[in-house]
Amino acid sequence: MTATDKQAFHARLLEIGKERYHDKHPFHAMLHGGRCTISQVRAWVINRYYYQSRIPMKDAAFLSRCDDPDLRRAWRSRIEDHDGGTEEGGGIRRWLRLAEAVGLDPDYVASTRGVLPSTRFAVDAYVAFVRERPLLEAVASSLTELFAPKIHSERIAGLLEHYTFADEAALAYFRQRLNEAPSDVEFGLAYVLDHADTREKQDAGAAALTFKTDVLWSQLDALYSAYVTPGRVPPGAWDGREGVVREPVAREAAE
Template identity: 50%
Template sequence: MTESATRPTGARAPWRPEEFIARLRAQGTRYHDQHPFHRRMDAGDLTPDELRRWVANRFYYQKCIPLKDAAILSNCPEVAVRREWVRRIIDHDGATDGTGGIESWLRLGEALGVSRGELLSEQRVVPAVRYAVDAYVNFARQRPWIEAVASSLTELFGPAAIRVRLEALERHYAWIDPAGLEYFRTRLVKAPRDAQYALHLTLWRCRTHEQQEAAVAALRFKTEMLWAQLDAIDRGDTQPPGPDG
């Protein structure tokens, strides 16, 4: 029996793999390296206070990445996928104290003049950043696991942006201790590995046109979440003081 004979009447044919990949990669034009804030960072135009605001707010996203990945694991019924995906949590949380991506970001904060206590307290996290990141974690908890996997495909665009960012930080912001930039050097190795596995899963599991469109929409949602973060960081949004101060 042919594929067209088994497809429900009125159902749209799925994209060919190369077209599906192209539509996913097309979301890179929306990636946050195109945001005016990141463009100013890459040009060397940010002030130390702006960089500190960025590193403090971005830390909230970094610390929530393992929660997002744990949500994917909790929704995924496949042992082989869970065995592979759990590595992401270890990469960020570290296998032991003093290791992992979160620890590296704390050291980045220290290199920029923001203490780890200040980062861990979340006292500089603006409401819109918290809202955007929490929405992403909830997306991973509530949507089918493969859609959450597809949302992680921003890692397809990350390495190129990280290379530019790392070079810009080293060139334009000489006051930053180079040792504090290790987070970005590590992601240059791990992000391509993670992206290829996530892309394989997305292509393998999203076989219908509806599933493919949902995957593209999930990736678009992730790019919008990252953009919204930078909008808030760029504005320097603050929350009005409560009754206690």
């Protein structure tokens, strides 16, 4: 593989994001544009929690298959970033702060009881993928992080502008990801560009990233199908009431 081949492969990966990343999904436009009801925001928080909660398990599955200590050392911070310490910190706790801000009982959200089955199937498919596929593909599937900073920035701006619950504490998850993701993705991208040294491996890497965009897209489809229109909640999923402890307080009123 020449430097030109590598560049072309890099461009191919970026193209996958341009075409398939979930910032193209109508649910995101609704969310960032302030057109979600508080119930729809809550449904998103409840379901997206399931994804957050499985990321450290996914990364642990990755570590469990790495026989290179350097690779394990570089990758391990992802688990720390999401899980935090025994007492505080970490993306999962920050996500639960968002849950509180939208008026949900964080213990209810953490129980994952109301999560849509389709959310579960998509997220579990991601964990299984990383547990079972070649390391190159496992790393490539993480490269949706290439496209995340833009969506996080849009989300912070859009949520702050449109929703009374949104303040810096509620949105700390996204702010922190803006700090963490760039170095993670720099490492992952370099790994994939270096290790995909045949056309076949490039194809496998591109397929892995495509798979991951499907995992993200499928979660928003599930939300849209259950809670937007025609709003048909599957048996057993969150009914719009369970776990709701209070209505969000307007920022002005709280000050």
